[in-house]
Amino acid sequence: xKALAIVLGLxxxxxxAAQSTLDTVRSRGAVLCGVNTGLAGFSQPDSKGVWKGIDxxxxxxxxxAVFGDATKVRYVPATTQQRFTSLQSGEVxxxxxxxxxxxxxxxxxxxxxxxxxxYDGQGFMVWKKLNVKxxxxxxxxxxxxxxxxxxxxxxxxxxxxxxxxxxxxVIDKLEEVLNAYFAGRCDVxxxxxxxxxxxxxxxxxxxxxxxxxxxxxxKEPLGPAVRxxxxxxxxxxxWSLFAMIEAEELGxxxxxxxxxxxxxxxxxxxxxxxxxxxxxxxxxxxxWAYNIVKQVGNYGESFEANLxxxxxxxxxxxxxxNGGLMYAPPIR
Amino acid sequence: xxxxxxQGVALAAVLALGWYLYSNTVANxxxxxxxxxxxxxxRESGFEIGESLIAYGAADTYLRALVVGLLxxxxxxxxxxxxATVLGFVVGLSALSPNLLLRALAxxxxxxxxxxxxxxxxxxxxxxxxxxxxSPREALSPVSGLFLSxxxxxxxxxxxxxxxxxxxxxxGAHLSPELAALLAGLVVYTAAFIGEIVRAGIQAVPRxxxxxxxxxxxxxxQALRRVVLPQALRMIVxxxxxxxxxxxxxxxxxxxxxxxxxxxxxxxxxxxxxQAIEGIALIMAAYLTAxxxxxxxxxxxxxxxxxx
Numbered sequence: 001x002k003a004l005a006i007v008l009g010l011x012x013x014x015x016x017a018a019q020s021t022l023d024t025v026r027s028r029g030a031v032l033c034g035v036n037t038g039l040a041g042f043s044q045p046d047s048k049g050v051w052k053g054i055d056x057x058x059x060x061x062x063x064x065a066v067f068g069d070a071t072k073v074r075y076v077p078a079t080t081q082q083r084f085t086s087l088q089s090g091e092v093x094x095x096x097x098x099x100x101x102x103x104x105x106x107x108x109x110x111x112x113x114x115x116x117x118x119y120d121g122q123g124f125m126v127w128k129k130l131n132v133k134x135x136x137x138x139x140x141x142x143x144x145x146x147x148x149x150x151x152x153x154x155x156x157x158x159x160x161x162x163x164x165x166x167x168x169x170v171i172d173k174l175e176e177v178l179n180a181y182f183a184g185r186c187d188v189x190x191x192x193x194x195x196x197x198x199x200x201x202x203x204x205x206x207x208x209x210x211x212x213x214x215x216x217x218x219k220e221p222l223g224p225a226v227r228x229x230x231x232x233x234x235x236x237x238x239w240s241l242f243a244m245i246e247a248e249e250l251g252x253x254x255x256x257x258x259x260x261x262x263x264x265x266x267x268x269x270x271x272x273x274x275x276x277x278x279x280x281x282x283x284x285x286x287x288w289a290y291n292i293v294k295q296v297g298n299y300g301e302s303f304e305a306n307l308x309x310x311x312x313x314x315x316x317x318x319x320x321x322n323g324g325l326m327y328a329p330p331i332r
Numbered sequence: 333x334x335x336x337x338x339q340g341v342a343l344a345a346v347l348a349l350g351w352y353l354y355s356n357t358v359a360n361x362x363x364x365x366x367x368x369x370x371x372x373x374x375r376e377s378g379f380e381i382g383e384s385l386i387a388y389g390a391a392d393t394y395l396r397a398l399v400v401g402l403l404x405x406x407x408x409x410x411x412x413x414x415x416a417t418v419l420g421f422v423v424g425l426s427a428l429s430p431n432l433l434l435r436a437l438a439x440x441x442x443x444x445x446x447x448x449x450x451x452x453x454x455x456x457x458x459x460x461x462x463x464x465x466x467s468p469r470e471a472l473s474p475v476s477g478l479f480l481s482x483x484x485x486x487x488x489x490x491x492x493x494x495x496x497x498x499x500x501x502x503x504g505a506h507l508s509p510e511l512a513a514l515l516a517g518l519v520v521y522t523a524a525f526i527g528e529i530v531r532a533g534i535q536a537v538p539r540x541x542x543x544x545x546x547x548x549x550x551x552x553x554q555a556l557r558r559v560v561l562p563q564a565l566r567m568i569v570x571x572x573x574x575x576x577x578x579x580x581x582x583x584x585x586x587x588x589x590x591x592x593x594x595x596x597x598x599x600x601x602x603x604x605x606x607q608a609i610e611g612i613a614l615i616m617a618a619y620l621t622a623x624x625x626x627x628x629x630x631x632x633x634x635x636x637x638x639x640x
Contacts, residue, residue, distance in 0.1 A: 084608075153378045
């Protein structure tokens, strides 16, 4: 009962005069980052036990901004059901765990979503041998799904709207719900398309046995979230993410950022902290953005390294200049 | 006088601590803009539940979803207690059988199942059902109308035989893999403990009682039924109650294998509403009530079978 343990936190937590999250993080010497228990490309430990993924890169970017050292992160893996309580109760400083930004979560759970690091949508993966070509043919199907997700709600909505029925098999742990699907307990596994591509590429005993149906039934903007009530920390996490996106737009990457220190472009000079005092406004080192790009890379590099190998295309997640939705407000 | 003063102070301290915890929690929740209260129970749940004893759909309320979960828990606990008791008595009596093979089997059964974790056993049963059985389209049908597949077991009812339609069977009675695995795990595990309790209870009846039974011409089964068991029951019932309570509480391990019991439905609810404290409080209240009810019944039964 991990949920119980973290609920207890809410009983004893210091109320009003709580320390700012940034100070707490500094004195602790590490960012506590809530991540997925293991979703390839988003957050998963590699063979050496090092966490990798685009969600993990957000954690690392925040650590680079705060400490100038992207390794100062402690990862706290959470299931879909544990993630919100662990953020609410202060067990983690931020949640970077392929979590959909929705109205109810923003307004009712006491969170602030800082932005979007992956634009996604919900889809269905089915056994190829069932010969299903469209989600409209899924009437009566047994569907594996994780509880406490927007996926679970969209699924019910979609079937109601299309006057179809289904049998859910609801298991919290990704590992176990996938075992059930791959054992044939379910006809369908549903989650965000990114998740489907990821598990088909990394977990399926034989990827060719599964097809992802063409229908995308929802908008799933995935992004990092922090607790309500600490605007400074909210800003730090928000701009750490934006710095990665802005760096890609400025053409700054891990390899080129050092040359950029000599750049004559005033925008680049401000970004790397050679001029101005943008870092101070956030209470950070003036080279905060330089450190992010130097140690973590820009958004495009993170995408290339983590998601490309699994077969992801940039699509909606390309920069706005290239026809995608990734857009950072100006850093100036 | 001094004593009551001390007790008064202690009581005040406990109340003050309780008040502090309560107000601090409410303040924390309000500060973080986290919703509180049980108003959410009347809202539409928006999620489906895999199996239900009453009519339920995503358009129903959270309250109804929780009732579905509670009934599912009661179903598992009730069926589990009945089956574990029968199996437990069989194991306990076998352990005392004059037949060496039966005795050895009972011993192995008890030691094996009570010394491996229940969760592992549940995963084993669940994997056995979902991995070993074929898909619905290749379902095994040992008897006409009875179908075994990784969607569970479909039984024919009079005038209502299951037929394969689309993805799955329709009609007949259905035992899902989740419920089957959960029941198998709970029953087999708890029966190992009950077997030991039964064996110990019987052995606690003085040997002279059995001899006295033989002396008045009873055979072994008769002596067991009429002389030993009534006395042994008085020793068996109190620890048996604990096993019933354990089984009921252990049924919450259902979440691991996807059976929609009360804990599973509450977990989903608290996640969709963000109201973890209310959710945990509901779980505690439900299990406490169920446990106290079982205890009360067993205490009544225990009092009834005592020598007056």
